[in-house]
Amino acid sequence: MTFFSNIWRNEKSREIIVQIIVLFFLGWFISWLVMNVNANFEALGKDISFEFLFIPAGYDINQYLIDYNNRDSHLRAGIVGLLNTGLVAFFGIILATVLGIALGIIRLSKNWLASKIAYWYVEFTRNVPILLHILLWHGIIINTLPHPRKAISLGEVTFLSNRGFYIPKPLTETGIELVYLFFVIAIIFSILFAKYCKRKQDLTGIQYPVFWINASVICFLPLIAFFISGMPVSLEIPALKGFNFRGGMHMSPELAALTFALGIYTAAFIAEIVRAGILAIDKGQREAAESIGLKPSKVMNLVILPQARRVIIPPLTSQYLNLTKNSSLAIAIGYMDLVATLGGISLNQTGREMETMLIVMLIYLSVSLSISALMNWYNSKVKLVGR
Amino acid sequence: MSEKTYKPGNYPDLPPPPGTVGVYGWIRQNLFSSISNSLLTIISVVLLYYLIDGIIGWFFLDAVFDADSKIACRKIDDGACWAVITRRVGQFVYGFYPEAERWRIDITFLTMFVAFAPLLYPDIPKRKWLLYFSLFYPFFAFVLIMGGYFGLQKIEYSLFGGFMLTVILGVCGIVCSLPLGILLALGRQSNLTVVRTLSVCFIEFMRGVPLITLLFVASSMLNYFLPPGTNFSILVRVIIMFTFFSAAYIAEVIRGGIQAIPKGQYEAADALGMNYWQKTRFITLPQALKISIPGIVNTFIGLYKDTTLVVVIGLLDPLGIGRAALADTKWNGLSTETYLFVALFFFVSCFAMSRYSLWLENKLNTDKK
Numbered sequence: 001m002t003f004f005s006n007i008w009r010n011e012k013s014r015e016i017i018v019q020i021i022v023l024f025f026l027g028w029f030i031s032w033l034v035m036n037v038n039a040n041f042e043a044l045g046k047d048i049s050f051e052f053l054f055i056p057a058g059y060d061i062n063q064y065l066i067d068y069n070n071r072d073s074h075l076r077a078g079i080v081g082l083l084n085t086g087l088v089a090f091f092g093i094i095l096a097t098v099l100g101i102a103l104g105i106i107r108l109s110k111n112w113l114a115s116k117i118a119y120w121y122v123e124f125t126r127n128v129p130i131l132l133h134i135l136l137w138h139g140i141i142i143n144t145l146p147h148p149r150k151a152i153s154l155g156e157v158t159f160l161s162n163r164g165f166y167i168p169k170p171l172t173e174t175g176i177e178l179v180y181l182f183f184v185i186a187i188i189f190s191i192l193f194a195k196y197c198k199r200k201q202d203l204t205g206i207q208y209p210v211f212w213i214n215a216s217v218i219c220f221l222p223l224i225a226f227f228i229s230g231m232p233v234s235l236e237i238p239a240l241k242g243f244n245f246r247g248g249m250h251m252s253p254e255l256a257a258l259t260f261a262l263g264i265y266t267a268a269f270i271a272e273i274v275r276a277g278i279l280a281i282d283k284g285q286r287e288a289a290e291s292i293g294l295k296p297s298k299v300m301n302l303v304i305l306p307q308a309r310r311v312i313i314p315p316l317t318s319q320y321l322n323l324t325k326n327s328s329l330a331i332a333i334g335y336m337d338l339v340a341t342l343g344g345i346s347l348n349q350t351g352r353e354m355e356t357m358l359i360v361m362l363i364y365l366s367v368s369l370s371i372s373a374l375m376n377w378y379n380s381k382v383k384l385v386g387r
Numbered sequence: 388m389s390e391k392t393y394k395p396g397n398y399p400d401l402p403p404p405p406g407t408v409g410v411y412g413w414i415r416q417n418l419f420s421s422i423s424n425s426l427l428t429i430i431s432v433v434l435l436y437y438l439i440d441g442i443i444g445w446f447f448l449d450a451v452f453d454a455d456s457k458i459a460c461r462k463i464d465d466g467a468c469w470a471v472i473t474r475r476v477g478q479f480v481y482g483f484y485p486e487a488e489r490w491r492i493d494i495t496f497l498t499m500f501v502a503f504a505p506l507l508y509p510d511i512p513k514r515k516w517l518l519y520f521s522l523f524y525p526f527f528a529f530v531l532i533m534g535g536y537f538g539l540q541k542i543e544y545s546l547f548g549g550f551m552l553t554v555i556l557g558v559c560g561i562v563c564s565l566p567l568g569i570l571l572a573l574g575r576q577s578n579l580t581v582v583r584t585l586s587v588c589f590i591e592f593m594r595g596v597p598l599i600t601l602l603f604v605a606s607s608m609l610n611y612f613l614p615p616g617t618n619f620s621i622l623v624r625v626i627i628m629f630t631f632f633s634a635a636y637i638a639e640v641i642r643g644g645i646q647a648i649p650k651g652q653y654e655a656a657d658a659l660g661m662n663y664w665q666k667t668r669f670i671t672l673p674q675a676l677k678i679s680i681p682g683i684v685n686t687f688i689g690l691y692k693d694t695t696l697v698v699v700i701g702l703l704d705p706l707g708i709g710r711a712a713l714a715d716t717k718w719n720g721l722s723t724e725t726y727l728f729v730a731l732f733f734f735v736s737c738f739a740m741s742r743y744s745l746w747l748e749n750k751l752n753t754d755k756k
Binding site: 015022026037111130131136328365 | 585591
């Protein structure tokens with residue numbers, strides 16, 4: 001008896017025993033699950049196989065970034081869905097970032113009224129489920145915008161209707177290469193110029209308006225090239241033909257609703273993150289910067305923002321991830337993203353729940369894990385060195 | 388005019404300069420302190436004017452509160468057609484719960500506040516007795532809602548719906564996920580490699596996949612993992628998934644709290660000779676939970692909002708009821724009214740939760756006053 005009680009009283013050996021017990025139960029649990037799956041699959045006459053990925057999908061997808069028709073395989077349908085997820089996440093992230101940063105700054109402004117408006121925007125938006133946002137925007141586009149024939153026209157080039165938005169499509173002609181070339185030259189020039197100015201400032205203390213010079217070079221150099229080469233870009237303006245518009249770029253109601261909803265919803269969270277990040281900077285930092293005579297813009301750019309960035313970026317990234325995961329709700333309004341194609345129609349047609357859901361989950365999981373690994377690396381890089 | 392003379396030190400305070408006090412001063416300082424600020428104020432006022440004008444007109448003045456169909460609504464006025472809500476308000480609240488039995492839901496809902504009061508407000512009088520009721524409440528609520536005992540009519544899960552379903556899913560998820568989240572957070576900080584690895588895998592998996600895929604698993608695949616012939620209600624399966632999902636997020640929040648505790652606290656506990664469980668119970672958790680209250684409540688709000696996703700797997704939460712109403716040709720196209728109504732419900736309950744968290748945070752904030 002004393003032998004066992006000695007083992008149990010020794011911390012090291014007790015830890016090992018506990019872990020062995022946990023492992024044993026884990027193994028038992030997993031084998032129990034596997035046995036159940038086997039028994040259930042045998043009863044239903046099913047098996048696990050990924051061959052279905054290569055048979056024709058047989059369904060249409062109304063929006064695709066790569067060529068797709070219903071004779072293509074389930075695998076290709078899944079890739080089309082994945083790209084659609086990426087597309088809506090991309091637009092949503094841009095909208096959310098711009099709106100969120102603006103709102104976060106307005107929330108901190110000295111203007112009482114503007115700050116209150118931003119506050120109530122944030123409260124109203126983030127306290128309503130994202131699915132509701134999506135359905136609401138979809139409903140507004142489908143039910144309150146007019147039929148294409150009576151579409152709301154913005155300057156006769158962009159049209160808003162209940163079949164989606166129609167935007168002019170830029171068509172490039174020969175000579176566009178010159179514009180691209182000048183753009184690249186402008187970028188290279190501004191990088192070199194910024195480096196030169198930095199060195200000059202370090203040596204002499206003289207400051208140049210680097211930002212404005214670079215911004216105007218990047219804007220005007222391609223513009224000059226554009227006029228020299230005889231304006232090689234024309235716009236294909238959407239035109240009403242019969243019941244619908246032809247030409248131009250088409251943004252489907254689903255994509256538009258999803259972009260608005262995800263962008264507007266996530267913007268509320270981003271606004272709070274930006275605000276908290278700026279408030280997290282010690283008041284003394286601002287006061288010290290002001291007392292050595294820095295201009296307000298310099299106080300912000302050189303003192304507050306570099307420190308706030310460290311606080312803001314990790315939660316900002318997790319909001320981007322949330323936005324991407326939330327885009328899976330697209331299935332509620334029929335936007336064909338990854339969950340709606342591979343995890344929706346392909347699942348129903350082939351009856352392979354296990355395989356399709358496994359693929360869908362693994363894709364989302366690998367995206368999240370790789371981004372959080374990136375964030376851990378960033379965190380350890382910018383971490384304040386403490387004791 | 389005689390000039391008064393004062394002794395040194397007795398000179399009365401001068402009045403503050405005009406323009407810095409009173410309504411005028413406040414307006415000048417907060418709305419028109421600079422040119423850009425004035426511009427922002429004017430833009431805000433114009434924006435607010437159009438917004439409020441439009442909202443009041445559409446919501447109330449031009450709105451129709453009772454009519455037989457959308458067309459009938461439009462004949463009366465061109466604002467919102469709230470008839471789609473008022474005609475189906477029972478369904479929005481209770482789903483398809485039999486009308487004669489709805490009092491059971493009302494009682495469960497009202498007593499819920501009594502059961503939660505001692506947990507939410509530590510200063511409440513007679514707290515000890517109320518806590519006994521809180522312990523007993525889950526059984527009470529289960530019997531009352533489900534029926535089948537004491538002569539109460541048994542109600543099928545499939546009849547549940549509306550806001551009642553939201554509250555059931557939300558409350559069950561919240562109550563179950565907190566203990567699991569605490570365990571996972573402790574597991575992640577544990578010295579035992581196996582326990583730590585398991586916790587990390589569980590947490591990262593749950594946080595890495597969208598909730599909707601988990602709900603699909605619950606609705607279509609969970610039965611494969613159980614012994615053949617097992618079949619339990621979709622409602623329970625969904626609650627389990629919600630619990631797992633939000634426990635993973637809560638675990639991360641609490642881990643942040645645990646890591647924020649100064650090292651000296653553990654060293655002091657070790658010096659006193661406390662064992663692991665004593666340390667956890669008296670040192671780690673009280674401090675960690677206090678720090679992580681805002682994060683925990685945010686996760687709860689998230690879970691509560693996420694209950695709307697059950698509409699995708701066919702449960703009739705308020706969104707499901709709303710979509711069913713919109714599918715009716717009589718109410719076709721009234722999506723804005725329907726969804727705004729549901730949105731208002733969520734706004735009120737989530738806003739109340741976040742206010743409560745602020746209140747509790749201030750109350751527990753003992754270090755800086």
